[in-house]
Amino acid sequence: MDNVTKESITKLMQILEQNVMNQCFQAVNNDQFFRIAGYQYSGTNISLKCSSVQANLLKHSPEIVNQIQQLLQQSDTQNMLLIVQFPVQTEVTQTMQQNWLKQIDVFINDAQVKSNVSANYTYIWMKNYVQLELLDIKKLIINDKILIELSKKASRFHSKYIPNKTVFNLIINNLQKLNQNIQIELSQKFTQDDLQKSLRIIQVDYPEFWFVFNMNDQIKDGFVCDIELFQEDVQKIIQQNTIMMKEVEKVVKYLQDKGVIKEQYTPEQIIAFEHQFFDLMSESTIYQESTNSRAAHNAYGCFVEKKCVCQGYTAAFQLICDRAGLKVLSIFGDANSNGNYEHHVWNMIEIQEAFYHIDVTWCTTKSNQHKWFNVNDDYCYKTHKPNRSFFPVQVCNHTKYNYYQFNNRMVSEEGQFEKMIGTLANGEHQIFFQNISPEKYFNQQNYNDFYFGLQYDNKKNIELSDVTYEEDIVKFKISFGEPIKTEINGPGDYLLKLNIEELKKLMETMHFRYQYMSYGKYMKITLSK
Numbered sequence: 001m002d003n004v005t006k007e008s009i010t011k012l013m014q015i016l017e018q019n020v021m022n023q024c025f026q027a028v029n030n031d032q033f034f035r036i037a038g039y040q041y042s043g044t045n046i047s048l049k050c051s052s053v054q055a056n057l058l059k060h061s062p063e064i065v066n067q068i069q070q071l072l073q074q075s076d077t078q079n080m081l082l083i084v085q086f087p088v089q090t091e092v093t094q095t096m097q098q099n100w101l102k103q104i105d106v107f108i109n110d111a112q113v114k115s116n117v118s119a120n121y122t123y124i125w126m127k128n129y130v131q132l133e134l135l136d137i138k139k140l141i142i143n144d145k146i147l148i149e150l151s152k153k154a155s156r157f158h159s160k161y162i163p164n165k166t167v168f169n170l171i172i173n174n175l176q177k178l179n180q181n182i183q184i185e186l187s188q189k190f191t192q193d194d195l196q197k198s199l200r201i202i203q204v205d206y207p208e209f210w211f212v213f214n215m216n217d218q219i220k221d222g223f224v225c226d227i228e229l230f231q232e233d234v235q236k237i238i239q240q241n242t243i244m245m246k247e248v249e250k251v252v253k254y255l256q257d258k259g260v261i262k263e264q265y266t267p268e269q270i271i272a273f274e275h276q277f278f279d280l281m282s283e284s285t286i287y288q289e290s291t292n293s294r295a296a297h298n299a300y301g302c303f304v305e306k307k308c309v310c311q312g313y314t315a316a317f318q319l320i321c322d323r324a325g326l327k328v329l330s331i332f333g334d335a336n337s338n339g340n341y342e343h344h345v346w347n348m349i350e351i352q353e354a355f356y357h358i359d360v361t362w363c364t365t366k367s368n369q370h371k372w373f374n375v376n377d378d379y380c381y382k383t384h385k386p387n388r389s390f391f392p393v394q395v396c397n398h399t400k401y402n403y404y405q406f407n408n409r410m411v412s413e414e415g416q417f418e419k420m421i422g423t424l425a426n427g428e429h430q431i432f433f434q435n436i437s438p439e440k441y442f443n444q445q446n447y448n449d450f451y452f453g454l455q456y457d458n459k460k461n462i463e464l465s466d467v468t469y470e471e472d473i474v475k476f477k478i479s480f481g482e483p484i485k486t487e488i489n490g491p492g493d494y495l496l497k498l499n500i501e502e503l504k505k506l507m508e509t510m511h512f513r514y515q516y517m518s519y520g521k522y523m524k525i526t527l528s529k
Contacts, residue, residue, distance in 0.1 A: 147238060148176045148208055154322035156205045157329040161391040163194040171198060171229065175209050178234050182227050190224045192217060200390045204330040207319040210244070210298035211237050240300055247303040252323055254280060261324045267351050267401055270326065274349070274358065274373065277320060281313065281364045310361040311345040317360045318347060326350075331393060333386040337362070346384065349374070354398040357384070373403035494525045 150172075162168045167190045174182050184190050199215050211232045218226040230237075255261050260273040286307045295301035301308035302316035314330050321328035327350035335344035346359040357380040359372035372380075377396045386393045399405050488494060491512065498506070500516075503523060507514055512527040 146176045147178045148241065150176065150208055151322040153325040155327045157327070158201045158205050158391060161197070162201060163197050164188060164190055168198050175212065175229055178237060180229055180234065182229065184224050184227065186221060186223050186225060192219070192224060195224055195227065197390050204332065207299050207315040207322070210300050210315060213294060244300045244304050248319065251280065251303070251320055255324065265326065270351050271401065271406065273324065273326065277317060278363050281360070287361065313360040313364065314345040314347055329394070331386050333384060335384045337383065341385065344384065348394055348396065351401045355394045355396045356398065356401060357396050370403040374401045488527065491527050491529055494527065495522060496525060497522050
């Protein structure tokens with residue numbers, strides 16, 4: 001038996017009553033609407049009779065819905081004909097006919113795109129009524145299918161804050177079917193605040209609905225009774241979503257080939273996943289400071305147009321993480337990157353039952369991407385302010401999987417810095433690290449020269465750059481223009497563990513000019529003839 005739902009029939013009535021009748025014809029006054037008052041069934045035909053009623057009487061009859069559903073399910077014919085008659089209270093003008101046909105075309109085209117079923121219709125203009133005949137209406141409403149697939153692995157973290165689960169599930173179901181308009185029973189007592197909270201949950205937990213930016217509503221007796229879920233053209237959404245999901249599959253395959261998508265993850269594997277995603281985004285997507293393009297604010301802009309703002313990066317990261325089975329959520333708020341706070345969106349990711357902030361935008365677009373790699377509240381909230389007006393923000397008070405601490409590049413005690421500099425002697429070209437105790441290194445007399453030495457460029461253009469001081473966190477990037485040498489065998493740059501007396505004694509045995517710079521127990525030495 002075909003699956004004809006009450007929801008499908010009710011939706012058809014809603015479309016006919018509100019989107020067709022009320023927009024095509026003028027009732028006696030603004031308080032009157034057309035409604036389906038009754039029906040006739042003749043085996044292959046269902047005739048709906050419409051009448052004009054007061055707004056406060058407009059309500060679908062459950063009995064009519066139940067009977068039409070039963071008739072459609074029991075009918076053996078696939079060529080079901082729906083006949084709808086509308087009363088005409090004024091003379092039908094050419095403009096009214098054009099408006100009528102335009103609305104009918106919208107309904108038919110929308111239904112055909114979703115169901116892949118061709119439908120024909122005819123209309124008859126009479127003195128007292130207009131009659132619409134829809135062929136294959138059974139196929140159209142039976143094929144009211146899912147068009148936007150949701151990830152089965154997504155955590156949907158904010159589901160516990162849903163204000164009305166019945167209405168929220170109705171919204172999600174209709175978004176999946178790309179039903180643009182829905183009606184809410186007044187008995188649900190669904191408020192505008194409930195709608196705004198539901199919209200924010202969709203924005204932070206459902207990146208699949210990339211085409212949803214705002215929702216328009218109508219109020220009756222203080223409660224929401226009608227919602228326009230999105231404003232984009234349905235056929236355009238279907239086409240763009242097909243293109244985007246192909247790009248998403250390419251990213252998923254890339255990450256699978258890199259071996260970073262797992263059934264279950266260790267912390268090390270999650271960090272490897274993050275690295276691979278950031279590297280890919282850094283190479284493939286261009287950040288836009290500000291743009292009026294809607295696509296730049298969602299995953300479509302990131303994956304397809306390759307241009308997006310922070311919201312696009314965040315949604316793309318969450319969409320991929322949902323597919324990969326990683327627990328990620330999005331945070332809306334403000335951030336200060338150039339002296340002024342502006343609207344910003346970033347992510348949180350769960351690693352071993354602890355959450356960390358991760359700013360995908362700043363990780364992929366700034367010179368030092370690791371700065372915003374799994375940071376805690378103390379560090380994040382120096383420049384980021386989350387919006388807490390809709391629901392609480394998850395606490396992030398761990399540092400174990402911060403990039404610098406995880407890679408043993410977090411300076412927290414004396415002597416640790418010198419140990420890190422020694423890693424350059426192992427052949428690394430550059431090293432990033434953070435110092436979380438600046439008062440130990442930069443407020444003491446014996447470290448003043450060291451602080452300024454980091455900013456020094458000598459005549460050989462050995463770069464020691466990117467030194468910044470930020471309240472209680474200091475970051476350095478020490479780069480050598482050439483591979484580091486640890487055994488002297490001619491002119492060049494060397495990193496050696498020795499003091500000034502040992503250096504002078506060593507130079508007495510060689511015929512080179514030399515320059516040096518001290519880094520704790522290490523020295524950077526430049527030899528020339």
